[in-house]
Every structure is written in structure tokens, then in C-alpha cells.
């Protein structure tokens with residue numbers, strides 16, 4: 356059966372709109388009748404990925420693929436890339452500047468949460484080229 | 496379920512104001528008239544506020560219904576008190592109510608204080624999940640039921656003040672008059688269609704406890720005359736400032752002495768907050784108060800005064816009142832059954848495309864394909880609030896693809912050739928391809 360595909364542009368630096376892709380995706384997942392806990396996991400992963408692209412990568416794109424048994428989130432940006440992925444995955448590690456922190460971001464919990472709430476997380480990054488984060492959430 | 500929000504077909508001109516403003520996309524224009532999708536309506540009254548033709552109304556019970564009962568109790572919501580200019584004390588309003596057919600008054604404000612007292616003494620705390628969500632605005636309750644099912648367990652399962660007031664008032668009235676409960680009519684006086692609907696079909700109770708609900712607007716007009724030149728006022732007011740304050744956003748949080756709370760008003764703000772709670776990124780609080788209307792119930796669409804003026808007046812009244820009333824019975828003696836939900840609100844998936852997931856996905860693919868062929872102007876001339884909603888309507892069998900003027904244009908062009916374009920009004924003409932392109 357053909358998967359449902361959704362795609363959302365994410366604008367860099369736009370904190371006000373950040374979260375919009377996650378809200379829109381959530382509404383679609385409800386329309387599809389997915390289980391509430393799956394929707395929650397996907398929404399959290401999407402939100403964190405979206406915010407990271409807004410803050411760290413000057414925007415990007417969020418693509419979603421939904422099949423009968425899993426949701427795949429693919430966050431693609433052309434930002435600076437992540438120099439040390441293992442470090443970035445550590446709880447509390449953040450390179451966010453003071454302005455970003457004053458908005459309540461930069462706790463260094465985004466990637467750890469994405470790992471925690473997804474069943475599979477894969478980061479593909481190249482310095483100066485960009486980052487692609489792929490997350491899979493199984494539908495029970 | 497019967498909704499209080501209804502359309503007046505003789506006044507409706509089929510414009511797109513309401514369909515564009517409805518927060519749940521519950522309205523469509525069909526055959527030139529607006530029509531409400533019942534399973535999506537939350538009775539918030541937004542459409543009533545925006546309709547330029549006054550074609551959307553709220554049905555509420557009329558004062559004539561009082562004649563069906565031998566003894567009648569009024570349960571005024573505190574927002575009522577904010578409607579009058581130059582009001583010095585709540586008793587003026589309550590005495591007025593005795594002149595328009597009521598025999599007894601039980602203030603919703605008083606019940607709000609009892610509820611707050613119950614919350615304060617509840618030893619094990621709330622059985623609901625944190626952060627607790629206030630269950631006081633029925634429009635929000637319904638919104639949660641149709642769109643945020645994961646948040647149902649966060650609802651503090653307490654009845655609304657008007658419901659508790661009704662149960663207690665009926666008991667008191669039976670004892671005082673010796674009449675059987677069914678001969679006593681208990682009517683709330685409410686600021687909004689959501690509470691009218693809730694009076695007849697409660698969200699958290701298995702049986703209605705009210706016999707009906709009158710609108711503040713209707714009662715206000717009837718009260719003006721009897722409230723003139725009153726003397727020898729009976730001391731009827733039993734609530735303190737705290738109970739009266741629940742008519743304003745933040746009032747319920749204050750009443751329950753919530754320390755870490757956030758009070759949100761206005762339906763769009765509430766939706767945004769619910770999204771955040773759902774994803775666990777709400778502000779760091781224990782209690783979240785949500786009111787569909789601007790400034791809380793003082794902004795209800797069945798009130799008379801603008802919400803800010805009403806709020807200012809309530810504040811003035813409250814300054815003259817003691818903070819809270821004293822309640823003779825110990826609140827923990829109150830029957831749990833009358834103060835807490837007697838039924839758990841159930842998810843009613845008003846947005847789900849199909850109960851079968853594979854089928855829902857197939858429908859979604861058809862919706863996406865159709866949406867991609869639509870112009871994305873969200874003009875509303877098809878009767879749906881935007882192109883995506885229209886595509887959904889077509890796939891769900893609620894509309895035909897030909898209801899889109901652009902689809903019709905394509906067909907015209909197929910049949911009559913490109914010249915047919917000139918017969919269309921300018922906004923619907925196809926843009927001339929620029930020279931050199933293609």
C-alpha cells in the first residue's frame with residue numbers, strides 16, 4: 356500500500372513559527388487515526404528536529420512518510436553540520452548562544468529526546484554541507 | 496447531541512465569514528446557506544460573534560419554561576453581575592430574579608467556592624494526570640474530546656459550578672417545600688451556548704442536573720425594570736469575591752489557590768496551549784485554566800457588555816465583598832458523587848477520516864491528490880473554509896468536485912475552448928501566460 360507523504364518547509368531563525376510543522380503533522384496523524392502514544396512520540400521528535408533546524412542550521416525541510424507500521428521523519432538541512440555527533444547526543448550539550456537560551460531553548464535535550472522517543476535515529480552530517488536526521492517510530 | 500448554536504436560514508446569505516472563523520472547521524455553506532457539522536461543533540459561539548447578518552443564534556430556554564414547574568430555582572453565573580451599570584451589590588440582581596418568576600436563588604459563584612474548598616481539602620489530590628486541566632469551560636471540554644484525546648486524563652474530574660449548584664439547590668428546595676424533585680425547575684443563567692448545551696447534555700455527568708439554561712442577555716433585559724427603585728433587599732447573596740471571580744480568566748486558579756498555574760483565554764490561544772501540553776512542552780505549572788472566550792466567561796457571546804467593561808465592574812463589586820463565604824457543611828462530607836464526574840468523557844474522533852487506518856490512509860492520498868489540483872486560494876466559494884477542507888469534503892462524500900469554481904472553469908474550457916475565459920469574472924480568469932515563457 357502506498358505510504359502517505361507529508362513535507363514541510365522550516366524557516367531559519369523563525370522561533371514564532373517553529374512548531375508549526377509538528378502541529379500540522381499531528382493533525383494529519385489524528386485524521387489517519389494513529390494511536391495517541393505514537394502521535395505523541397512523532398510530534399516530540401518532529402518538534403525537536405524542527406527547532407534544531409531553526410536554531411542551528413538556518414532552516415531546512417521536514418519530510419514525513421507514514422506506512423501501516425511506521426512513521427519515518429526525515430529532517431534535511433544545508434546548515435553547518437555537526438562536528439562531533441557523539442558529543443551532540445549527550446544530554447546537556449549545546450552550542451546555543453545566549454539569545455537562544457533566553458528564549459528557553461539550548462538545554463541540550465533535543466537530540467537526546469529524539470533518541471528517546473524514536474525507535475531508530477540516524478544522523479548523517481557533513482561539515483559545511485548540512486545534516487540529515489532520520490527518525491523512525493514504530494506503530495504498535 | 497443537540498447543539499445550542501443554530502443557523503437562521505432566513506437571515507443567512509451564505510457568505511464565508513463563519514466558515515473561515517470556526518476554530519474546528521465545523522461550518523460549510525450548502526445551497527447558499529451555512530450548515531453546521533454537528534460532530535465538530537464545540538458550541539464556542541465564535542460564529543455567533545462574527546456573523547455580519549446575525550444569522551447564527553444560540554437557542555436557550557425561555558423564561559416561559561418556568562411555568563412548567565411549581566417551584567423554580569435560578570442558578571445565576573457570576574458573569575451576569577458584570578452586565579449592569581451602577582450595580583452596588585449582587586443582592587440587587589438576586590432580588591430582581593425573585594421578581595421575574597424564580598422562588599429561590601443558588602449562585603454558581605457559591606458552588607465555585609464549595610468546589611474550591613473541596614479541592615483544597617482533597618487529601619489524595621486529584622486523580623487526574625499533571626498538569627491538571629480545568630474542567631470548567633464546556634467548549635474546551637468538547638474540544639479536548641474531539642481533538643486532544645490524550646489530554647482527557649488531565650481533566651480534573653469536577654463538575655461545573657452551575658451543576659453542583661443545581662444539585663444542591665434541588666435538594667434544598669425539596670426539603671424546604673416538600674415537593675418532589677421533578678416539580679422543581681432549576682435553571683442556570685449562562686453566558687454562552689456551550690453552557691446551554693452542557694445544561695442539557697453534560698460532558699461529565701451521566702444525567703443532566705439542570706432543567707434548562709437561560710441566556711444572560713434575555714434575563715438582563717427582563718431584570719432592568721424590577722431592578723429599578725428596589726428597596727428592602729433580601730440578603731440573598733451567599734458567595735464571596737472568590738466565587739464571583741471565576742467569571743474572569745484566572746478566577747478558577749485563584750479560587751483553588753493554585754500556586755503554579757497558567758490561565759489562558761480565547762479559543763485560538765487555548766488550542767495552542769493544548770498542542771503544547773500534548774507534546775509535553777507546556778509552561779512549568781501544575782494547573783492550566785482554559786476559557787474559550789476572551790477574558791473568560793465575561794466574554795461569553797450571550798452576555799451584553801464588552802468583556803473588559805464587565806470585568807472592571809466585577810472587580811468593583813468584588814472589592815466590596817468578603818473574600819469567601821463560609822460553608823456550613825464540611826466539604827468532605829459532600830457526596831463525592833455530586834461533586835465529581837459521574838462519567839468519563841470519551842474521545843469522539845470528529846476529524847478521523849475513517850475508523851479503519853488503511854482506509855483512512857487511502858482517503859488521505861486521494862485528498863492530497865485533489866488538493867494539489869486546487870488553486871490554493873482558499874476563496875470559500877465552494878462552501879469550505881479552505882482548499883484542503885474542500886478536498887476532504889469531496890473525498891468524504893460531503894461535496895462534489897464541481898463545487899469548486901476553478902474545476903468548473905477547467906471543464907468550461909474543455910467544452911467551449913479558451914474563449915470561454917472572457918465570460919468569467921476577472922478573478923477567475925486564467926492568467927495570461929507571459930510571452931516568451933513555455
Ligand SMILES: Nc1ncnc2c1ncn2[C@@H]1O[C@H](COP(=O)(O)OP(=O)(O)OP(=O)(O)O)[C@@H](O)[C@H]1O
Nearest residue numbers: 407411412443449450451460461462463464465466
Ligand atoms: N541540524 C543541526 N545542524 C547543526 N548543528 C546541530 C543540529 N542539530 C543539533 N546540532 C548541534 O547539536 C547540539 C545539541 O543539540 P540538541 O538539540 O540536543 O540541543 P540544543 O538544540 O542545543 O538545545 P535544546 O534542544 O535542548 O533546545 C546543538 O547545540 C548543536 O550544536
Ligand code: SF4
Nearest residue numbers: 632687787788792795
Ligand atoms: S469561557 Fe465561559 S462563557 Fe466562554 S464558552 Fe467557556 S464557559 Fe462559556
Ligand SMILES: [Mg+2]
Nearest residue numbers: 406407465466
Ligand atoms: Mg535542540
